[in-house]
Amino acid sequence: MTTTSHVLAEIDRRTDDLIRLTADLVGFDTTVRGAAAEPARDEADLQEYVAGRLRAAGATVDVFTPKPGDLPVSPQTPPGLGFDGRPQLIARFPGTGGAGARSLLFNGHIDVVSAEPRREWTSDPFRAEVRDGRLYGRGTCDMKGGIAAAVVVAEALAALGIRLPGDLLINTVTDEEWNGAGTLASVGYGVRADAAVVPEPTDLDVVVAQRGILGGTVTVAGRPGHAEYPPGDWRTGGAVNAIEKTMPVLTALRRLREQWAEDPAHAHPLLPPPAIVPTTIKGGEWWVTYPASCEVALDVTYLPVQADGGGWASRVRHDIERAVREACADDGWLTANPPRFTWDTELPPAEVPSTHPLVRALTASATAVGRTPRLLGEPSWTDAATLTRLGGTPAVCIGPTATRPDGSPTLHTIDEYIEISDLVATAKALALAALDMTAPAAAAP
Template sequence: MTNTSVLAEIDRRADDLVSLTCDLVAFDTTVRGSAGEPARDEADLQEYLAHRLRAAGATADVFTPAPGSLPVSPQTPAGLGFDGRPQLIARFPGTGGGRSLLFNGHIDVVSAEPMAAWSSDPFRAEVRGGRLYGRGTCDMKGGIAAAVVAAEALAALGVRLPGDLLINTATDEEWNGAGTLASVHHGVRADAAIVPEPTDLDVVTAQRGILGGTVTVAGRPGHAEHPPGDWRAGGAVNAIEKTLPVLAALQRLRERWAADPAHRHPLLPPPSIVPTIIRGGEWWVTYPASCEVALDITYLPVQADEGGWASRVRDDIERTVRAACAADEWLTAHPPRFAWDTELPPAEVGSGHPLAGRLAACATALGRTPRVLGEPSWTDAATLTRYGRTPAVCLGPTATRPDGSPTLHTIDEYIEVSDLVDTAKALALAAVELTGPA
């Protein structure tokens, strides 16, 4: 069996690849943003994939993690349940003596709202001008379809891989990565993994950690058209104005982080702190009693603690804000309160690891010019690498429009059909290349 016949088989299946992606898009798997939200079509999608993979010769396990089965950590809420949100692990058994390879993808997608802004129904994907439009086409139901068709093509050709080929499709990546985390706890692991997230067919080997939280600054209400008076004598305090030094301190910390030589990473952007939501005040004629700012924080592997978590980052932020408040008597007496939420640990596959180079060679064989890069955001590859003892990298379709703007999470998200086919081809070549004898 030559690579040429593998590539030809995938070309022959291009229409099927598009229609599988359309089928996956039609399942509404919009991500939940909290533990209590009811499931949508997640179970139906997983059963659909399991049926298809079994028909191609795989064993497929669709399992619903028990509530509270995940270890208590800053990544997921305690007691998190998966009712109606099963995970799937399928296995094409190898002939023996090879290394195992895992394709992992998330089935959840971000909200398609505002739906009316789309040029076509986001859940009824359609091809226009060589592009397949629909929510999740690029991030990342197209990547999942590519993995399935790659495995089906190899099976149809009778290719006997020495190592096992696994496909794991998981929920909740767009929220907190709980699905792949649960899959890892269920025993999903392999000698290497590829996550076909959108990467422009580059190989992504490193990613930053994510920390989410809020800082709340207290004020004291009073009539806004009257002088506030002395706060020590019960006078009003404007919480919005007291938030300004906090924001300035966070901005200075971001600049200090970026300038710190210890924070230079060959593949990753520097760590960052971005205020993303601000809520303050109760009434337009009242001094605001409180002001809350949500923060999106990204941190480098070098900043993580021993467990990969952001404890040192949290300390750094809280210390910096406390120091900035020392110049203000109200803020000293009423220090801003921090509430820390989701943490997603960073991970990287070492630059010396052969996985990146061998996968890049598969993309090169398709006439692409893949680079080895870091990811500014976060993916389930981090969970596989860090907790699954499975070095994981990302390689998938193009995520930018010709003008350079991203297609991910946008209105009129699309995937180039040629990219969909190239992703399936790269994954099929990778399966042949990476499941050889140990």
């Protein structure tokens, strides 16, 4: 048997262990925090569990807790963000070395979205259950199954006595579902490789591009007054309805979104058009009072071509604010009291060329395990962007199926699940990619 055959057979032999490991990881409640001060859950216990397995397989493991201020300065996270109870993990299986050997990083986030409403689940979301060839539980698909696959690959290689030419690294992180702080902290800690794979759910397609995300709030001012009396003239102290004054702002945002979608300069072969989506609205103080303010939260997605020189959204912010300002120019109140923007979470877009050796290796490995991989873009965002943009590590995603037979997503849903066949296929694809990518690059003809 060839080395490849031995590795694939070893992963098949470890299928039950792969299922158990995924189930074990699901059993740790690592629901993502919604605010900086929210207490930790089971993140530290999960990281120590993974660390123990990787150490037993021969890795050098570092479980570290970033301190406030350790993160690279960027718009991704709030200043002074702490990680008490939320450590990060980096494990290294050293390669044999030699000229041209390349290191490969597997990166995965241990946090999961809320399982609420838990009463609607068929089974306990934190006690994984096998039914009809699927493993159900919060995080099975997104993305504890992918982490388990990476760990089992490393264990399988070690059990077979295979040392790759280049280093194999495994990086498990927190906070991806919030703002990517864990991978950002890992980058600040010095985590680097020649290439990285993030085994997010992708239907075993290879995701090479993703949009950036910008979060913010636009606040429109009004002036309170009794709603059952005529408001009077605002110029002489009359009431102003902030909710009604928000309408031209929403219209301006919709029109800008439509312009972006129609602009050939914003066309991308793999990604949806950029978008501005109002997601929450809060206005008013009392049901018989003209509202004094109205706030609208915005979710903005933008393309790599829209990013500024540093990869961030300064030009996008400028375009949005200008569009709103121009739309308000004919309204005296809004001219005198312009809508106020507050920008917070910002996650960079990224793209890895389709000709990159990692893309070729993953395409070949997915094909070898019986899939027909496509090159795709990610409409949302993953930690691959942080690694690519800020970590000097070109990163792409490949992982298990993320859709039900009807096309609806399995991730972030009630009764989230992963197909067991996909779990095994993901591990095999990662193993083949590791064998390929860590070898010295072939000389150019």
